[in-house]
Amino acid sequence: MPEEEQRDSKLKQLGRSVKEFLYGMAGHDMTRFALKTRGSMEHLFILITMGDLLGIPILPPYYSLRLLPYVVPQISTWKRRMLRERDLTDALA
Amino acid sequence: MNSILVLILGAVVIYVGYFIYARRIDQNVIQPDAKKATPAKMFMDGVDFTPASRNVLFGYQFKSIAALGPITGPIIAVQWGWFPALLWIILGTFFIGWVQDYGAMMMGVRREGDSMGALSYKLISPRARNILMIFLYFYLLLIMGSFGNAVGKTLMINPKVPLGMIAVVLMGILAGQMTYKWKQDIIFTTAVTVALTFLGIWLSTTAPVAKFFNGLYGLPESPVWFLGNTQAQVIGTLLVIVFCYLGSVMPIWSFAQPINYISFWIVSLGVLGGVLGMLIWRPGMGDFPAFTKFTTASGPLWPMLFVTIACGAISGWHSLVSSSGTARQLEAETDAMPVGGGAMFMEMFFAIVAFLTATAAFGGFQGYQDAGGAGKALAVFSGGLANFLSHIGIPKDFGTAYGSVFLTIMALTIMQLVIRFMRVASAELVGEKFPAMKNVHVGTIVALILTLVFVWVIPWLTIWSAFGAANQLMAGLALMLIALWAMSEGRKHTWALYPAAFMIVTTLAALLYLAYDNFFVKLPKAATAQAGIAAVLVGVIALVLVIAAAILVYDGWKALRKPQEKKAPAKA
Numbered sequence: 001m002p003e004e005e006q007r008d009s010k011l012k013q014l015g016r017s018v019k020e021f022l023y024g025m026a027g028h029d030m031t032r033f034a035l036k037t038r039g040s041m042e043h044l045f046i047l048i049t050m051g052d053l054l055g056i057p058i059l060p061p062y063y064s065l066r067l068l069p070y071v072v073p074q075i076s077t078w079k080r081r082m083l084r085e086r087d088l089t090d091a092l093a
Numbered sequence: 094m095n096s097i098l099v100l101i102l103g104a105v106v107i108y109v110g111y112f113i114y115a116r117r118i119d120q121n122v123i124q125p126d127a128k129k130a131t132p133a134k135m136f137m138d139g140v141d142f143t144p145a146s147r148n149v150l151f152g153y154q155f156k157s158i159a160a161l162g163p164i165t166g167p168i169i170a171v172q173w174g175w176f177p178a179l180l181w182i183i184l185g186t187f188f189i190g191w192v193q194d195y196g197a198m199m200m201g202v203r204r205e206g207d208s209m210g211a212l213s214y215k216l217i218s219p220r221a222r223n224i225l226m227i228f229l230y231f232y233l234l235l236i237m238g239s240f241g242n243a244v245g246k247t248l249m250i251n252p253k254v255p256l257g258m259i260a261v262v263l264m265g266i267l268a269g270q271m272t273y274k275w276k277q278d279i280i281f282t283t284a285v286t287v288a289l290t291f292l293g294i295w296l297s298t299t300a301p302v303a304k305f306f307n308g309l310y311g312l313p314e315s316p317v318w319f320l321g322n323t324q325a326q327v328i329g330t331l332l333v334i335v336f337c338y339l340g341s342v343m344p345i346w347s348f349a350q351p352i353n354y355i356s357f358w359i360v361s362l363g364v365l366g367g368v369l370g371m372l373i374w375r376p377g378m379g380d381f382p383a384f385t386k387f388t389t390a391s392g393p394l395w396p397m398l399f400v401t402i403a404c405g406a407i408s409g410w411h412s413l414v415s416s417s418g419t420a421r422q423l424e425a426e427t428d429a430m431p432v433g434g435g436a437m438f439m440e441m442f443f444a445i446v447a448f449l450t451a452t453a454a455f456g457g458f459q460g461y462q463d464a465g466g467a468g469k470a471l472a473v474f475s476g477g478l479a480n481f482l483s484h485i486g487i488p489k490d491f492g493t494a495y496g497s498v499f500l501t502i503m504a505l506t507i508m509q510l511v512i513r514f515m516r517v518a519s520a521e522l523v524g525e526k527f528p529a530m531k532n533v534h535v536g537t538i539v540a541l542i543l544t545l546v547f548v549w550v551i552p553w554l555t556i557w558s559a560f561g562a563a564n565q566l567m568a569g570l571a572l573m574l575i576a577l578w579a580m581s582e583g584r585k586h587t588w589a590l591y592p593a594a595f596m597i598v599t600t601l602a603a604l605l606y607l608a609y610d611n612f613f614v615k616l617p618k619a620a621t622a623q624a625g626i627a628a629v630l631v632g633v634i635a636l637v638l639v640i641a642a643a644i645l646v647y648d649g650w651k652a653l654r655k656p657q658e659k660k661a662p663a664k665a
């Protein structure tokens with residue numbers, strides 16, 4: 001690769017790093033919170049509809065079974081999150 | 094000494110500390126593997142565990158750890174002279190600070206993203222987690238008390254500050270609406286709201302606004318309203334309390350988050366302008382003494398200096414952020430050093446800039462004392478920043494108001510977060526016995542009443558020392574956990590164990606000194622009911638923290654001995 005192109009790509013990389021750093025300081029928290037809110041709502045929905053999987057029957061199984069195909073991709077992460085022990089130090093971060 | 098020399102010294106320490114010592118521990122002891130799956134990848138749920146690039150996380154980690162601590166600590170600590178303060182900032186970061194931040198992060202990564210509570214349960218003992226929770230509640234309360242005192246009783250009493258702070262809040266709310274409700278472009282939203290915030294800060298320096306707040310506050314020496322506080326201090330703290338209440342009960346997207354976002358720009362531009370002004374001005378320290386005396390208003394140099402400068406050298410708060418916050422987002426194990434270690438070294442640089450606002454911006458020791466000294470550390474910073482900003486053409490009057498708003502929002506962004514945690518903590522700790530505590534408003538109001546008592550009753554230097562001691566003790570306990578974890582993996586652990594021993598001994602000594610000073614010196618001399626209550630409060634909290642820490646250290650010591658006993662050869 002010619003020297004000029006190499007310098008350009010390094011400059012671009014530096015620019016991208018600075019941009020990411022600024023985003024990390026200014027906006028990453030907001031994005032994380034939006035994701036957390038969405039995730040929590042989804043997990044709450046799965047708990048209501050698929051509670052049987054954790055031993056909490058809330059909805060009649062008929063409806064759970066009809067919704068099951070849509071929820072399958074999220075079941076493993078949902079179970080892990082619901083059953084994970086939490087305390088104040090989890091909330092702090 | 095010239096300020097530029099101090100900055101160069103800081104840069105050299107960063108180079109040697111990060112590229113030689115820290116990298117050696119990273120590569121030879123911890124041996125991170127770039128190919129190993131991190132919890133962010135293994136458990137990716139798009140909620141708690143989500144991988145992010147190292148540059149993003151570096152910014153996130155730095156923003157999360159740098160608050161009022163690295164600014165206030167060095168400014169108070171120079172009362173012992175500039176040399177011990179600078180030495181602790183540099184050596185503390187070099188040998189202890191990055192060890193804790195990086196160690197807590199790696200520990201989190203290798204232990205499947207466990208939080209500090211879960212780690213203390215698994216590595217120390219089951220009761221360790223419960224004690225940690227009680228310890229944390231007091232720690233959070235001390236953060237509220239010290240930050241609330243600094244803002245409500247020092248910064249807000251300047252009639253040129255409240256409007257600036259109100260402008261930040263209003264523009265934050267506007268930014269939230271523009272982003273989430275009206276779906277406006279983020280660059281446009283940022284430009285409009287940040288520009289309007291600056292307009293608000295400028296308006297706060299104008300004569301009619303200052304006159305209005307002067308009228309509201311009354312004369313400085315006049316009416317003592319409540320518990321020895323002036324009218325201005327009572328109004329200032331009440332404004333802070335209202336802000337924290339709204340921050341705790343309002344939806345986070347509409348209040349806390351957009352205000353934090355606007356604050357980021359205000360603070361970053363202030364730091365950038367201040368450093369630029371310093372580089373142009375290149376002031377010296379004048380007659381600022383290298384060492385003043387061993388015992389000052391804050392107490393003896395050892396152990397009090399080491400708890401006065403917290404975040405600039407080492408801080409327990411960082412371990413909480415590093416373990417369950419950043420560790421769950423690392424894309425690769427090899428990112429832990431640049432993110433955890435790098436952010437800590439950068440914070441050291443930030444602390445050095447704050448140190449220079451006290452030592453170099455006023456031309457000498459007398460100037461520092463005239464600006465407020467250790468007793469009004471935040472006023473010193475805003476005055477120093479204004480002096481630096483004046484060298485890039487910003488009027489001093491505006492610079493002082495800007496510096497004060499800068500510090501106010503730095504403190505308030507943390508306070509509104511802490512009050513949320515206190516609400517969650519009280520619901521968790523006593524919610525079963527007192528169901529009312531599970532109510533958002535009740536939990537918040539109880540936490541705010543406790544905060545008000547701390548702010549109105551306890552003097553500034555005392556509460557800062559108590560907060561610093563709790564913070565540093567948390568750091569000592571985190572380092573102990575890191576040493577235990579390293580040992581459990583069969584790695585060298587002295588790099589974390591020796592700093593842990595130093596921090597635990599020093600902070601326990603500081604807490605015992607605080608208990609002694611309050612029970613046996615301040616309480617008998619207390620001339621008012623307020624002084625008596627303050628002495629008892631601080632003394633009791635210091636003792637509770639000492640007992641909690643003693644149990645944790647005892648359990649930790651037993652856990653440390655366990656594997657060694659197993660390894661000892663059996664007798665024939």
